Amino acid sequence: MRFALLGNPNVGKSLIFNQLTGLGVEVSNYPGTTVELHRGATCVDREKVEIVDLPGLYSIDGDQEEEALARRILTAGDLDGAILVLNATNLERNLYLLLQVAETGIPLVVVVNMMDEAETAGLTLDLPALSGILGVEVLGTAAVSGRNTGQIIPVARARARPATVTVPYDTDIEAAIRTLGKELGAPRLAAIWALDGIGTDPVVGEAAGDLAKEIEGSHRMSVHQILALNRYTLAKEIAGMVVGKASARPGIDLDRLLSREIPGIPILAGLLLGMLLVVFTVGSFLETIIVGLFQQYLIDPIPSLGLPPLAEEIVVSVMVGLQAGFGIALPYILLFFLLLSLLEDSGYMTRAAFLADRAMHRGGMHGGAIIPLVMAFGCNVPALLAARNLGTKRERTIAAFLITLVPCSARTVIIAGMVAAFVGIPAALSIYGMVLLIISATGILLSRVTPGKQVGMILEVAPLRRPKADLVLAKSSHRVMDFLRLALPLLVVGSVVLGILDYYGILAAFEDFLAPLFVGILGLPSYAVTALLFGILRKEMAIGTLAVLAGTADLSAVMTELQIYIFAVMSVLFVPCISTMAVLSRENGWKIALLITVFTVLLGIGIGAMINLAFT
Amino acid sequence: MEHVACEDLLEAVLVLTRKGSPPTGGDLAAFLHRDEVTVTAQLGELAASGKLEMEPGGTVTLLPPGQAIAARVADRHRILECFLAERLGMERQAASGEACHLEHQVSEETIRRLSEFLDGDGECSVPDWRRARDTGEAGPRTLAEYPEGTVLRVAAIRHFSRERRLEDIGLLPGESLTLKRRLSNGSVVVEVKGSEIALSRGVAACILVEEQA
Numbered sequence: 001m002r003f004a005l006l007g008n009p010n011v012g013k014s015l016i017f018n019q020l021t022g023l024g025v026e027v028s029n030y031p032g033t034t035v036e037l038h039r040g041a042t043c044v045d046r047e048k049v050e051i052v053d054l055p056g057l058y059s060i061d062g063d064q065e066e067e068a069l070a071r072r073i074l075t076a077g078d079l080d081g082a083i084l085v086l087n088a089t090n091l092e093r094n095l096y097l098l099l100q101v102a103e104t105g106i107p108l109v110v111v112v113n114m115m116d117e118a119e120t121a122g123l124t125l126d127l128p129a130l131s132g133i134l135g136v137e138v139l140g141t142a143a144v145s146g147r148n149t150g151q152i153i154p155v156a157r158a159r160a161r162p163a164t165v166t167v168p169y170d171t172d173i174e175a176a177i178r179t180l181g182k183e184l185g186a187p188r189l190a191a192i193w194a195l196d197g198i199g200t201d202p203v204v205g206e207a208a209g210d211l212a213k214e215i216e217g218s219h220r221m222s223v224h225q226i227l228a229l230n231r232y233t234l235a236k237e238i239a240g241m242v243v244g245k246a247s248a249r250p251g252i253d254l255d256r257l258l259s260r261e262i263p264g265i266p267i268l269a270g271l272l273l274g275m276l277l278v279v280f281t282v283g284s285f286l287e288t289i290i291v292g293l294f295q296q297y298l299i300d301p302i303p304s305l306g307l308p309p310l311a312e313e314i315v316v317s318v319m320v321g322l323q324a325g326f327g328i329a330l331p332y333i334l335l336f337f338l339l340l341s342l343l344e345d346s347g348y349m350t351r352a353a354f355l356a357d358r359a360m361h362r363g364g365m366h367g368g369a370i371i372p373l374v375m376a377f378g379c380n381v382p383a384l385l386a387a388r389n390l391g392t393k394r395e396r397t398i399a400a401f402l403i404t405l406v407p408c409s410a411r412t413v414i415i416a417g418m419v420a421a422f423v424g425i426p427a428a429l430s431i432y433g434m435v436l437l438i439i440s441a442t443g444i445l446l447s448r449v450t451p452g453k454q455v456g457m458i459l460e461v462a463p464l465r466r467p468k469a470d471l472v473l474a475k476s477s478h479r480v481m482d483f484l485r486l487a488l489p490l491l492v493v494g495s496v497v498l499g500i501l502d503y504y505g506i507l508a509a510f511e512d513f514l515a516p517l518f519v520g521i522l523g524l525p526s527y528a529v530t531a532l533l534f535g536i537l538r539k540e541m542a543i544g545t546l547a548v549l550a551g552t553a554d555l556s557a558v559m560t561e562l563q564i565y566i567f568a569v570m571s572v573l574f575v576p577c578i579s580t581m582a583v584l585s586r587e588n589g590w591k592i593a594l595l596i597t598v599f600t601v602l603l604g605i606g607i608g609a610m611i612n613l614a615f616t
Numbered sequence: 617m618e619h620v621a622c623e624d625l626l627e628a629v630l631v632l633t634r635k636g637s638p639p640t641g642g643d644l645a646a647f648l649h650r651d652e653v654t655v656t657a658q659l660g661e662l663a664a665s666g667k668l669e670m671e672p673g674g675t676v677t678l679l680p681p682g683q684a685i686a687a688r689v690a691d692r693h694r695i696l697e698c699f700l701a702e703r704l705g706m707e708r709q710a711a712s713g714e715a716c717h718l719e720h721q722v723s724e725e726t727i728r729r730l731s732e733f734l735d736g737d738g739e740c741s742v743p744d745w746r747r748a749r750d751t752g753e754a755g756p757r758t759l760a761e762y763p764e765g766t767v768l769r770v771a772a773i774r775h776f777s778r779e780r781r782l783e784d785i786g787l788l789p790g791e792s793l794t795l796k797r798r799l800s801n802g803s804v805v806v807e808v809k810g811s812e813i814a815l816s817r818g819v820a821a822c823i824l825v826e827e828q829a
């Protein structure tokens with residue numbers, strides 16, 4: 001059997017999905033976390049039940065991509081039912097979507113989630129009454145504590161059925177539906193969709209277009225507006241019958257601080273800066289400990305083993321690679337993801353989007369773009385996916401450029417592990433300042449030259465919540481495991497390959513070839529070029545490779561401060577990593593991917609050379 | 617016949633046809649506040665030059681050449697009216713009246729630039745069926761003119777490229793909303809149907825509101 005999870009954005013669909021399937025898809029407190037279909041399965045009574053998690057929707061009759069996708073899925077006929085997740089604290093708006101989905105005639109189970117929050121807010125919900133009105137089973141859940149979520153699949157399997165509720169539309173609309181039915185044999189749903197301009201049958205569509213024009217002329221409203229009004233009238237009526245009056249909500253209103261220019265913007269800047277500082281200081285503290293332990297117990301004893309030279313070279317390379325992975329990368333990445341998860345789960349991101357909206361318009365996007373841009377600090381790949389939420393191709397293109405410029409956690413490793421550790425924290429922060437300038441300038445430039453229309457932001461503000469420790473830990477450990485799974489093997493294999501190339505003198509030949517550029521213009525040691533190239537595989541490999549080539553993780557022994565700084569700036573700017581490029585060309589086309597690559601190479605070399613010139 | 621009168625007449629045929637069924641000479645005269653005899657004579661002239669056709673029942677339909685002229689004028693009218701009302705803050709009906717004069721003189725370049733200007737940022741334009749000439753509403757105001765905390769009623773949503781999203785989250789004519797936050801740069805947060813929605817300045821400018829009685 002197969003069921004789809006459907007509902008407004010940010011109602012907890014993905015959290016429920018994770019609990020039902022045991023998978024770990026992204027759960028965050030802002031609308032638009034899920035951007036792709038996720039499939040998972042669970043076994044109930046020896047039967048496999050497949051569950052599909054969809055991006056959140058406000059409606060299924062809009063013109064957005066995810067809305068069209070939902071329509072296709074709902075009408076394709078390969079679902080045994082839909083699990084409609086509603087937010088208990090906001091029933092009316094959620095019922096609007098439900099009424100549309102009910103129209104498709106698909107078997108339904110209704111899950112009223114966030115019951116815990118409704119209770120805190122003093123709302124009482126008469127779920128049996130709701131069930132009676134809709135004609136389907138209704139379950140009250142609180143997915144954060146797992147309350148009642150275990151019931152969902154058994155109930156869906158046994159008792160999902162089409163809802164009996166129908167929206168009474170305006171008499172002119174009903175007449176048009178009848179006309180289309182009588183003259184062209186269009187079923188009710190097809191007629192409604194055709195009038196709404198989203199039908200699939202061209203013949204019905206044409207007839208409906210004429211009827212719609214007539215209706216719009218006499219009502220002075222678009223058909224979609226009339227339909228929406230009718231649906232909302234019913235939704236309001238149902239909510240009125242189900243929801244008991246709320247007692248006034250006590251507590252302090254943090255938004256008095258967060259969503260005003262003052263002190264909201266200083267708080268925003270302080271938060272981001274604070275995050276970086278925590279990562280730098282705590283991270284370097286952990287780094288020193290781990291790197292020291294590796295050195296003392298695993299690397300220093302190697303020569304005393306008396307291995308043959310090639311084997312010794314390889315063993316040392318592997319150990320130094322691991323040292324770089326565990327010692328340098330892990331502490332920073334772990335910290336970064338922890339802080340980012342906290343920020344995402346608190347609901348703060350939508351406030352940041354609101355505050356940044358005007359500034360983002362200068363860069364050709366709107367406030368919503370702040371969410372992928374902040375995510376990009378963690379990793380560019382999910383950020384590029386999240387950029388799908390931006391309405392237009394123009395915004396997605398601009399966002400793609402800017403996202404790839406944002407120093408992800410792997411690049412933060414380089415900045416923190418090299419610059420903050422060996423040159424100083426102000427120098428490390430100056431790289432962020434520089435990147436910020438470059439991003440702003442690029443945004444302003446791109447907004448001038450990118451074709452297409454500018455659109456505005458319509459973003460639901462997520463409720464502020466205290467992040468749940470277990471969810472934050474689960475999410476960050478998930479991301480860290482991803483890192484270990486993907487990056488460690490690469491680091492180890494890369495180190496071995498390096499060790500061998502180095503042993504046979506191939507590296508030296510290659511480096512000599514590029515030496516004029518790197519040594520002459522950039523003032524870097526010749527092996528740095530190899531490190532930069534390995535950095536394309538994964539950014540933190542640049543530092544690992546450098547350590548292997550220099551023969552030590554203590555880079556201050558082999559490079560000057562200026563060299564360290566230039567190397568870091570270059571690897572931060574230079575070409576996004578392979579996974580980013582792959583996602584870029586999938587999401588935005590290979591042309592954009594190529595353009596971004598060329599742009600970043602030129603940018604990296606240009607800025608690196610400028611710094612070198614300025615300081616020598 | 618002078619070209620202003622000709623363009624006006626063709627435009628009127630288009631507007632009335634879109635509103636319902638093809639108009640008669642009488643309908644057109646009433647719409648344009650002109651004398652029916654003159655209008656009938658002008659219609660004859662236009663029919664002779666192949667711009668429209670007089671049907672046996674007394675109704676008028678546009679032929680392709682006339683349709684093209686009418687559509688162009690209607691488009692200019694729409695853009696000018698949008699600019700005057702929504703950018704310069706003129707009262708709707710006055711803006712529409714003014715647009716009636718300007719639409720005949722304005723150059724292609726001006727119209728093109730105006731249109732780009734409106735599209736680029738304000739995202740508004742007025743669909744034909746909502747033209748103020750027919751509704752004569754005394755323009756309600758935008759969100760930007762009220763202080764935080766005011767409870768307002770949505771009077772109308774101007775045409776906006778992602779209008780459906782606004783409607784789907786409940787921003788519909790007649791709905792009441794609370795203005796929760798208004799930044800000096802024009803971004804707003806409104807509470808509607810129990811949730812808070814952040815809107816860009818351009819989007820907020822498309823929502824016309826009036827104070828809740």
Ligand SMILES: Nc1nc2c(ncn2[C@@H]2O[C@H](COP(=O)(O)OP(=O)(O)OP(=O)(O)O)[C@@H](O)[C@H]2O)c(=O)[nH]1
Binds near residue numbers: 056114145
């Ligand atoms: N208090 C409370 N919070 C919940 C509950 N269910 C989910 N959440 C939180 O709500 C937020 C949104 O959850 P998600 O599962 O990402 O929501 P979604 O519906 O998948 O959202 P989109 O993917 O954006 O459509 C997360 O921060 C969850 O921790 C609940 O029952 N009670």
Ligand SMILES: [Mg+2]
Binds near residue numbers: 014026027054055056
């Ligand atoms: Mg989700």
